[in-house]
Amino acid sequence: MAETVFLVAVGLAAGALLLAGIRFARGPWAVDRTVALDAMTIIATSLIVAFALLAGRRIYLDVALVYGLVGFVGVVAVARYLEGGL
Amino acid sequence: MLAIVGAFLSLLGSAFFVLAAIGLLRMPDALNRMQAGTKATTLGSILFLLGIGLMRPDFLGRIIILILFIVLTNPVSSNALARAAHAWRDRIGLKMTPDALAEAEAEAAALASSTAEAASAKPTSEVQHDA
Structure with missing residues (x-):
């Protein structure tokens, strides 16, 4: 029961990642792509934690933390570049 | 559960x-x-x-x-x-239409340019005083 519901939740999150990827591909401006990249980073961090649960290994939690950190720094760097302050 | x-x-x-x-x-x-x-x-x-x-x-x-x-x-x-x-x-x-950030940036730019004018006006007045 819990396994099935959780697998449905992971599938929905992966679908949300794909939908945000469509916005990332279509643009039309760099700001829109960066907004989509920010949402995709958060969803991918959650999916990495879900993979840690499914694989049963704690090390993927650290991977998720580092991925979230790198994604945050990347989004802020691109946003500051688009603003013209970098 | x-x-x-x-x-x-x-x-x-x-x-x-x-x-x-x-x-x-x-x-x-x-x-x-x-x-x-x-x-x-x-x-x-x-x-x-x-x-x-x-x-x-x-x-x-x-x-x-x-x-x-x-x-x-x-x-x-x-x-x-x-x-x-x-x-x-x-x-x-x-x-x-209500763009508070643009107004704040314009105010800051105006303030910066007025202080720059005051700073550049000061030495010229001293030069005039010397002349």
Whole structure:
């Protein structure tokens, strides 16, 4: 029961990642792509934690933390570049 | 029991992820997309990660650190993205009739130029005084 519901939740999150990827591909401006990249980073961090649960290994939690950190720094760097302050 | 509650919390969180993605696809301009894409994913990731933490209580410490990290950093990146969209508002075609940030930037620029004029006027008056 819990396994099935959780697998449905992971599938929905992966679908949300794909939908945000469509916005990332279509643009039309760099700001829109960066907004989509920010949402995709958060969803991918959650999916990495879900993979840690499914694989049963704690090390993927650290991977998720580092991925979230790198994604945050990347989004802020691109946003500051688009603003013209970098 | 705890596992079932956690699984349904994760399902609720991924429903918020799907809503955020639909908002990203269907909202009309960049600021509206940012509104959908950052706030809904923050709430969705909190619910999704708390659900996983309830399913495996030994993951809960790292998951709370991750939730705190997302709650602290997502508004910061949202703010940077909003300033970027504001800097591109003419090219993108955003309609911003009450634009407080542009007024504040114009005021700051006017203040800076007036202080620069005062600073440059001071030595010239001294030069005139010497002459």
